[in-house]
Amino acid sequence: MAQVTIRGVEKRFGQTRVLSGVDIDVPDGGFAVLVGPSGCGKSTLLRLIAGLEEADGGSIRFGDRDVTRLAPRDRDIAMVFQSYALYPHLTVRDNLAFGLELRKTPKAEIEKRITEASEMLGLDPLLTRFPRQLSGGQRQRVAMGRAIVRRAQVFLFDEPLSNLDAALRAQVRVDIKKLHDRIGATSVYVTHDQVEAMTLADRIFVLNRGRVEQSGPPLEVYARPATRFVAAFLGSPAMNFIDAELEHEGGRWVVRAPGVSVRPSVSALGDAPRPGKVVLGLRPHDVAPPEELGKEGAGEIHAQVEVLEALGTESFAHCTVGELPFVARLPGASRPAKGSALLLGIAAEHVHVFEADSGRALWNREG
Amino acid sequence: MNERRVGWVESALSHLAIVVGVAFSLYPVLWVVSTALSAGSAPERRVLPIPRSLTLDHVHHFLSGPHVVSQAVSSLVVSVATALVGIAIALPAAYALSRFTFVGKEAGVRLLLATQMFPMVASAVPLYIVLETLGLLDTRTGLVVCYATTSVPFAIFQLRGAFDTIPKDLEEAAMVDGATRFGAFVRVVLPAARPAIAVTGLFAFMSAYNEFILAATILGKEEALTLPVVLQRFVGEHDAAWGAFAAGSILVSLPVMLLFYVVQKNLVAGLTAGGVKG
Ligand SMILES: Nc1ncnc2c1ncn2[C@@H]1O[C@H](COP(=O)(O)OP(=O)(O)O)[C@@H](O)[C@H]1O
Numbered sequence: 001m002a003q004v005t006i007r008g009v010e011k012r013f014g015q016t017r018v019l020s021g022v023d024i025d026v027p028d029g030g031f032a033v034l035v036g037p038s039g040c041g042k043s044t045l046l047r048l049i050a051g052l053e054e055a056d057g058g059s060i061r062f063g064d065r066d067v068t069r070l071a072p073r074d075r076d077i078a079m080v081f082q083s084y085a086l087y088p089h090l091t092v093r094d095n096l097a098f099g100l101e102l103r104k105t106p107k108a109e110i111e112k113r114i115t116e117a118s119e120m121l122g123l124d125p126l127l128t129r130f131p132r133q134l135s136g137g138q139r140q141r142v143a144m145g146r147a148i149v150r151r152a153q154v155f156l157f158d159e160p161l162s163n164l165d166a167a168l169r170a171q172v173r174v175d176i177k178k179l180h181d182r183i184g185a186t187s188v189y190v191t192h193d194q195v196e197a198m199t200l201a202d203r204i205f206v207l208n209r210g211r212v213e214q215s216g217p218p219l220e221v222y223a224r225p226a227t228r229f230v231a232a233f234l235g236s237p238a239m240n241f242i243d244a245e246l247e248h249e250g251g252r253w254v255v256r257a258p259g260v261s262v263r264p265s266v267s268a269l270g271d272a273p274r275p276g277k278v279v280l281g282l283r284p285h286d287v288a289p290p291e292e293l294g295k296e297g298a299g300e301i302h303a304q305v306e307v308l309e310a311l312g313t314e315s316f317a318h319c320t321v322g323e324l325p326f327v328a329r330l331p332g333a334s335r336p337a338k339g340s341a342l343l344l345g346i347a348a349e350h351v352h353v354f355e356a357d358s359g360r361a362l363w364n365r366e367g
Numbered sequence: 368m369n370e371r372r373v374g375w376v377e378s379a380l381s382h383l384a385i386v387v388g389v390a391f392s393l394y395p396v397l398w399v400v401s402t403a404l405s406a407g408s409a410p411e412r413r414v415l416p417i418p419r420s421l422t423l424d425h426v427h428h429f430l431s432g433p434h435v436v437s438q439a440v441s442s443l444v445v446s447v448a449t450a451l452v453g454i455a456i457a458l459p460a461a462y463a464l465s466r467f468t469f470v471g472k473e474a475g476v477r478l479l480l481a482t483q484m485f486p487m488v489a490s491a492v493p494l495y496i497v498l499e500t501l502g503l504l505d506t507r508t509g510l511v512v513c514y515a516t517t518s519v520p521f522a523i524f525q526l527r528g529a530f531d532t533i534p535k536d537l538e539e540a541a542m543v544d545g546a547t548r549f550g551a552f553v554r555v556v557l558p559a560a561r562p563a564i565a566v567t568g569l570f571a572f573m574s575a576y577n578e579f580i581l582a583a584t585i586l587g588k589e590e591a592l593t594l595p596v597v598l599q600r601f602v603g604e605h606d607a608a609w610g611a612f613a614a615g616s617i618l619v620s621l622p623v624m625l626l627f628y629v630v631q632k633n634l635v636a637g638l639t640a641g642g643v644k645g
């Protein structure tokens with residue numbers, strides 16, 4: 001096991017800059033998730049860590065070893081590919097044994113590790129089969145097994161669940177978490193799925209256009225997004241954004257837009273806020289009718305219900321606020337009628353305010 | 368109701384087309400069989416290829432040639448060597464074309480294509496001179512050199528196509544697992560491409576096994592002749608032993624038919640490549 005330290009990594013493909021100045025830290029035994037929209041450079045970053053691509057600048061260290069220029073086979077990594085990349089001409093057993101045999105691991109040891117991994121992943125009945133004889137979920141487990149038997153220093157995953165159907169994906173997600181708790185291997189996991197990112201990571205790195213936009217423990221990043229991009233990416237349904245004005249009024253700061261007036265917390269505004277155009281961000285899960293808020297309200301949102309999606313335990317009210325679309329989560333019991341007015345409150349700590357032009361949270365302003 | 372009738376008509380028509388096609392391609396073959404088994408040295412002029420009387424004389428005639436065994440061996444050695452050498456040269460070239468980008472790649476591919484446009488005969492004279500200079504005239508090695516080099520372009524195309532269908536992830540997985548790139552090629556890519564390699568080898572084998580003009584030009588020693596040249600001698604200028612020629616043709620075709628039968632499974636898999644996906 002080892003910690004992973006990445007400093008100032010750069011990567012270009014021809015003229016296209018794919019990664020610029022990326023820093024990543026994963027503690028020994030940590031589980032880091034690189035998350036971001038398709039094409040933001042996640043896979044490229046993972047392949048740099050694996051040594052399948054060469055960095056144009058910066059350094060990659062495992063523990064105190066500088067691996068930046070090492071070939072993949074000298075880095076001591078194991079990787080689960082999005083396509084699983086099982087060797088089609090080998091049985092499951094030989095797929096598992098492949099890397100160990102290449103490293104001249106003694107036969108008895110190989111046998112022991114295969115037994116152990118197949119017990120962990122339930123591969124026993126599959127060992128004599130060929131990859132083409134396996135279902136998608138089984139292939140995925142074999143790919144995991146092939147990584148586990150290696151007992152590598154660093155585990156890399158590139159969207160390992162993206163080829164599974166939704167139900168299986170949720171189950172394997174939990175299995176991966178259990179496996180990590182059991183094995184404790186330093187892991188770097190790439191996904192574009194924010195649910196995977198939130199549930200698996202002890203540290204997430206949100207990538208946008210080849211840069212780390214924000215990193216930290218997932219709940220912290222969720223609670224305090226540093227940019228509008230991060231705010232929009234994490235959470236489902238996505239955060240509501242409203243063009244608004246920040247005003248100073250009777251010694252207090254207020255964010256106003258048609259139908260909206262809320263008072264953000266001091267910590268959301270950063271030092272020396274200035275009045276002017278801002279973007280207000282409110283999560284559907286953070287707003288509620290004032291009597292159900294359970295906290296002191298910090299303002300009012302006047303919404304007009306257009307569509308109600310009732311799911312039983314909760315409902316999503318698709319509304320308009322001013323002229324803008326706005327989604328609110330309501331507890332299962334409340335069923336406002338279509339077209340009715342809905343008054344919503346929000347706690348001050350849940351009010352996010354972003355600069356209109358840069359998209360940065362006010363507390364995260366530059367300069 | 369209507370649909371079913373259309374289906375029936377369609378099926379009948381397509382079967383008719385198949386029957387006509389099969390008859391068309393089998394008719395000459397049946398004549399060869401008939402000629403091989405009929406008495407007399409010239410084919411009879413009749414519509415249906417049914418021999419009047421059966422005889423194995425022509426088979427005996429062909430097999431009693433003084434060097435027939437060493438000539439058969441010669442043919443097999445030359446053809447197998449051609450396939451092996453051709454594949455050995457084409458594999459790394461095809462892999463490089465499939466996986467790497469380098470200066471002159473597309474131009475090189477086009478040049479390879481261009482060489483395919485000339486019939487082998489066109490280069491018979493220059494090849495003769497080259498082999499003479501190298502002292503390889505009248506040797507099977509010389510013939511293999513000619514065959515292998517001419518089989519390489521097609522083999523490269525075929526194998527490059529096969530490699531293109533093998534996901535890059537497989538090699539990368541092998542490299543992460545501890546293999547060098549060459550190790551990944553040998554341990555993962557080659558086995559995954561086995562059907563295509565078998566088919567490509569078969570084509571190279573057949574083109575060498577059936578080739579006549581270069582063989583007749585380059586080889587001289589009676590016992591080293593390849594079978595197409597031997598066959599041709601039966602229908603020489605003076606007397607044409609059509610019966611023995613036909614019997615020999617059938618015997619000569621047997622190894623190829625056998626090979627096709629053996630690689631049949633690979634043939635289908637090789638032509639529908641992509642079945643290699645993990
Ligand atoms: N080998 C390559 N050559 C050229 N461009 C590439 C290559 N690999 C990736 N890219 C480009 O780099 C960007 C990031 O790709 P990738 O890391 O695969 O994104 P992600 O995994 O986040 O979807 C994309 O715009 C992609 O087109």
Ligand SMILES: [Mg+2]
Pocket residue numbers: 042043044159
């Ligand atoms: Mg990707």
